[in-house]
Amino acid sequence: MSVSQAVSRSPTRRWVLLGAAAVAGTWAVREYRLTPPDYAGGKLSVSNAHRSAVAGEVVLIDIRTPREWRASGIGEGAHPIDMRRADFVQALTAVVGPDRSQPIALICARGVRSARLSLHLTEAGFTNIIDVPEGMLGSRAGPGWVRVGLPLHDYEGDAG
Structure with missing residues (x-):
């Protein structure tokens, strides 16, 4: 050998x-x-998402989990709805109303889940879904809500 x-x-x-x-x-x-999937729809920076949500121009939905909401807080102007809910579309409709053309911005931790859910909701007939690809914690798209220093409030409750 x-x-x-x-x-x-x-x-x-x-x-x-x-x-x-x-x-x-x-x-x-x-x-x-x-790596988020390609989403051809609208996108907002965290600063613009915050400004638009507070001004009532868009409904901002934080799709993370209650554990994540407790860890970092929820962005001012955002509505927390856990994307894992079996009745997510119904919970979303309860917040935004039945108009599927209303502007809805989705934010998660790093922009991956929001891009995937944006695609899913668009396929489900929502026509004005906007992704916030920076997310709460930052991504390749930017530093994120927390690092930018945008206002947060504590998560209190078990809803979502």
Whole structure:
């Protein structure tokens, strides 16, 4: 047996290759989870989303979870509705009313879930869904609501 054959059959090399494959797989899954889908609809920066929500020009919906709302707070002017709710569309309609052309902006932590839900709601017949791709915590689109220093209020309650 040659030296190269002995090295290629060594358990250490096999573990290194398996480890590298695991790291590459983990990176691919992470990138998929952190990369928002392309959403061709409207987009707002967090500053413009805040201004528009407070002025009543758009209904801003924070689609994160109650745990996330408790951790960072809810942006001023935003309505918290957990996107995981089975009755999400009904809860959204209770806040915005039956007009599916009303401007609705969606914000999540980093813009991934809001982009995905924007696509879903557009397919469900909502015609004026606006994504806030920076999210509450920042993303490639910008620093996010918290880092910009926009007003927050504490989450109190179990609704959502």
